[in-house]
Amino acid sequence: MTDTVIPHGRAESDAPPPIEKIGALRWARQNLFNGWLNSLLTLVAAAGLFYALPPLIEWALLDAVWVAASDEACRQATGACWAVVPQKHRPMLFGVYPYDEHWRLIVALLIYVVAICVTLVPRFFRRGIVLPLWIFALTGIGLMLWGGVFGLTYVDTSQWGGLPLTMVLFTGTVVLGMPISVLLALGRRSSLPAVKTVCVTFIESIRGVPLVTILFVSAVVFPLFLPDGVDINKLFRAMVGMAIFFACYQAEVIRGGLQAIPRGQYEAAEALGLGYWHMTRKIILPQALRICLPGIMNHIIAAFKNTSLVLIIGLFDILTATSAVLQDPLWSRFFVEAYLFVALVYFVFCFALSKYSQGLERRLSEGRRL
Amino acid sequence: MAEISAPRAGDTSILNSLAFRGFVYQVLLAAGVAIAGWYLYANVHENLARQGIVTGFDFLWQSAGFEIGESLISFERSQFYSRILLAGLLNTLHVSAVGIVLATILGVTVGVARVSTNWLIAKLASIYVEVFRNVPILLQIIFWASVVRNLPSQRQPISFFDSIFLSNRGLHFPVPVDHPIYPWVIGAFLIAVAGAFYYKRRARLHREATGRQLPVLWPSLALIMGLPGIIWLFAGAPLEWQVPVLRGFNYRGGMSSSPEFVAVLIGLVVYTAAFIAEIVRSGIQSVGIGQVEAARSLGLRGGLVMRLVVLPQALRVIVPPTTSQYLSLIKNSSLAVAIGYPDLVSVGNTTINQTGQAVEGIAIMMLIYLIISLTISAFMNVYNRIVAIQER
Numbered sequence: 176m177t178d179t180v181i182p183h184g185r186a187e188s189d190a191p192p193p194i195e196k197i198g199a200l201r202w203a204r205q206n207l208f209n210g211w212l213n214s215l216l217t218l219v220a221a222a223g224l225f226y227a228l229p230p231l232i233e234w235a236l237l238d239a240v241w242v243a244a245s246d247e248a249c250r251q252a253t254g255a256c257w258a259v260v261p262q263k264h265r266p267m268l269f270g271v272y273p274y275d276e277h278w279r280l281i282v283a284l285l286i287y288v289v290a291i292c293v294t295l296v297p298r299f300f301r302r303g304i305v306l307p308l309w310i311f312a313l314t315g316i317g318l319m320l321w322g323g324v325f326g327l328t329y330v331d332t333s334q335w336g337g338l339p340l341t342m343v344l345f346t347g348t349v350v351l352g353m354p355i356s357v358l359l360a361l362g363r364r365s366s367l368p369a370v371k372t373v374c375v376t377f378i379e380s381i382r383g384v385p386l387v388t389i390l391f392v393s394a395v396v397f398p399l400f401l402p403d404g405v406d407i408n409k410l411f412r413a414m415v416g417m418a419i420f421f422a423c424y425q426a427e428v429i430r431g432g433l434q435a436i437p438r439g440q441y442e443a444a445e446a447l448g449l450g451y452w453h454m455t456r457k458i459i460l461p462q463a464l465r466i467c468l469p470g471i472m473n474h475i476i477a478a479f480k481n482t483s484l485v486l487i488i489g490l491f492d493i494l495t496a497t498s499a500v501l502q503d504p505l506w507s508r509f510f511v512e513a514y515l516f517v518a519l520v521y522f523v524f525c526f527a528l529s530k531y532s533q534g535l536e537r538r539l540s541e542g543r544r545l
Numbered sequence: 546m547a548e549i550s551a552p553r554a555g556d557t558s559i560l561n562s563l564a565f566r567g568f569v570y571q572v573l574l575a576a577g578v579a580i581a582g583w584y585l586y587a588n589v590h591e592n593l594a595r596q597g598i599v600t601g602f603d604f605l606w607q608s609a610g611f612e613i614g615e616s617l618i619s620f621e622r623s624q625f626y627s628r629i630l631l632a633g634l635l636n637t638l639h640v641s642a643v644g645i646v647l648a649t650i651l652g653v654t655v656g657v658a659r660v661s662t663n664w665l666i667a668k669l670a671s672i673y674v675e676v677f678r679n680v681p682i683l684l685q686i687i688f689w690a691s692v693v694r695n696l697p698s699q700r701q702p703i704s705f706f707d708s709i710f711l712s713n714r715g716l717h718f719p720v721p722v723d724h725p726i727y728p729w730v731i732g733a734f735l736i737a738v739a740g741a742f743y744y745k746r747r748a749r750l751h752r753e754a755t756g757r758q759l760p761v762l763w764p765s766l767a768l769i770m771g772l773p774g775i776i777w778l779f780a781g782a783p784l785e786w787q788v789p790v791l792r793g794f795n796y797r798g799g800m801s802s803s804p805e806f807v808a809v810l811i812g813l814v815v816y817t818a819a820f821i822a823e824i825v826r827s828g829i830q831s832v833g834i835g836q837v838e839a840a841r842s843l844g845l846r847g848g849l850v851m852r853l854v855v856l857p858q859a860l861r862v863i864v865p866p867t868t869s870q871y872l873s874l875i876k877n878s879s880l881a882v883a884i885g886y887p888d889l890v891s892v893g894n895t896t897i898n899q900t901g902q903a904v905e906g907i908a909i910m911m912l913i914y915l916i917i918s919l920t921i922s923a924f925m926n927v928y929n930r931i932v933a934i935q936e937r
Contacts, residue, residue: 206664213663369571383918384911385876395903399592400585480681510691518680525679
């Protein structure tokens with residue numbers, strides 16, 4: 176009988192398949208208690224949550240102190256002392272930047288957030304929009320941070336700190352690093368042996384060492400490379416070091432994308448009479464970058480997390496600033512709350528970026544999937 | 546130029562030849578690299594001469610004059626810089642080796658949990674991955690260092706089974722007391738493993754000759770567990786644990802890990818495991834369900850489906866990125882410098898501060914990391930060639 180059912184059913188079903196309704200009990204049976212092993216795991220996990228969650232909620236929410244004028248209230252409470260964040264948010268977020276000028280940092284951060292949000296909207300993926308937007312935004316941010324004109328007092332980069340410094344490092348790393356990475360990737364795929372050798376050696380050497388040592392080079396050794404009297408500021412040196420590190424990892428991702436372009440694309444471009452750079456810019460790179468977009472986003476997220484490493488060479492990013500705040504003996508015992516706050520800042524940014532990248536990936540692959 | 550003449554051979558300029566252009570580009574690049582290198586070298590030379598710093602590696606054979614908190618080799622402050630750098634390197638390798646083992650165990654567990662059909666387990670695993678992957682590892686290491694530093698003192702430690710103690714002095718745990726029979730047990734174990742391999746080969750030859758499969762797993766396990774076990778039982782089953790005991794201000798007996806070691810280790814393991822978990826998940830999901838169904842319809846049982854069909858294909862996806870995670874774990878261990886664990890970078894940094902030999906010091910560090918990375922990548926390439934799909 177079964178062989179007649181399938182064609183029969185097919186012919187009649189123009190309507191969508193019936194939606195299967197599952198009750199809570201049936202759902203639990205299917206997803207929590209299918210088999211003795213899963214039942215056991217569910218019970219163990221549930222027991223763990225049952226013991227761990229209530230004290231955690233009590234500590235983090237119910238017994239927590241949210242606002243306090245001094246550390247005294249926190250010392251008496253049994254819960255978390257979130258008050259450390261409102262109390263110390265300015266040195267944590269803005270570092271050693273002059274206190275009265277903090278509004279400038281807020282303006283700079285707002286410009287930055289708006290620029291990023293606009294950039295991330297797929298409708299605005301056009302050179303005519305993104306490029307002027309960022310030139311405008313970066314000029315505005317630079318104006319706010321440095322000052323020195325329009326009656327704003329000049330603030331030296333050595334005084335920059337906190338979240339804006341993290342932002343500057345991250346943006347600088349990506350903006351400087353992306354073009355380098357494309358050139359390195361193309362160089363590694365080059366048919367000219369000398370170009371290829373230089374690129375391979377450079378990429379593999381940088382990828383083989385920790386970022387910390389590159390930051391040491393930028394902070395300690397690089398000044399020795401410059402002729403007497405020439406000085407490049409520490410922030411910029413660190414940024415270049417991070418950009419080179421970023422570029423070498425990104426170059427490998429882009430190389431993967433380049434390798435995935437079929438030979439026919441190159442041949443078609445050559446047959447049209449395009450030269451190397453035309454072919455690369457108009458035909459190869461747009462496809463290659465689209466293919467390796469997930470990898471590119473991964474390394475951009477990693478670059479954001481890596482900005483925290485400037486703590487080791489003494490630049491005041493948000494992590495260094497928070498560690499410095501915790502030197503205050505009155506508040507140092509509330510390090511868990513302070514670090515969790517910083518972790519939250521990083522988490523929100525990285526998580527949002529990775530979710531966005533997943534969405535973009537789906538969007539770009541639409542119409543290409545089978 | 547009234548009319549356009551058809552191109553003839555010999556008409557095109559050499560400047561339009563691809564080969565000639567390529568040659569010129571390469572010469573220019575090589576010249577540029579050489580000039581830049583020479584310029585930087587000259588500057589460094591001049592700057593160092595002006596600062597009165599003697600270049601060269603002679604400082605490695607001067608006495609260091611500083612102590613490090615922990616070391617796998619004996620170290621006194623009168624010994625050479627070379628020895629203290631070696632101690633630092635061993636500390637790096639120590640924390641990396643332990644970290645790689647633990648991160649693999651945790652990462653595989655979480656990765657398998659993520660593809661579990663159990664909703665609760667899969668959810669918990671994915672929360673773990675998202676949380677620890679998206680927070681910088683340096684922040685995590687500093688956080689754990691602060692936590693360990695703020696643990697109860699060694700007088701009221703957190704204890705497990707009254708033999709493992711966790712306090713602000715680090716982790717103290719028991720080790721078995723040495724016994725003359727142990728080397729023999731280890732020797733028997735090695736012989737048993739070799740025997741098991743030999744037996745497996747024989748079983749395969751037997752199968753190929755007769756078509757009948759001999760049992761392999763259980764006899765092998767029995768051999769590997771049994772042979773050393775018999776020798777151990779024969780010697781009277783000696784097993785005595787040396788449990789750490791609080792004497793005065795410190796623990797005596799057993800083994801210990803410093804607070805810094807514990808903090809770096811937790812940070813590295815928790816962070817890297819999140820990435821390994823994602824790799825394992827994608828590896829498992831990359832094996833199509835059709836493969837499993839095909840294997841079942843060939844009559845293979847559950848364990849065999851896993852071992853002969855799913856795992857070999859999943860491992861091909863899992864192993865290369867996992868190795869690069871191992872490499873980044875080793876490189877990330879350099880963040881120990883932030884909390885004072887005496888790893889290679891931390892010791893090297895102190896050496897640079899004391900001797901002023903910044904260029905040489907950093908060159909040594911980078912070279913060592915480079916050698917480690919290249920060695921592991923070389924092994925990786927060999928492995929990849931072995932497991933790569935053999936196309937006919």
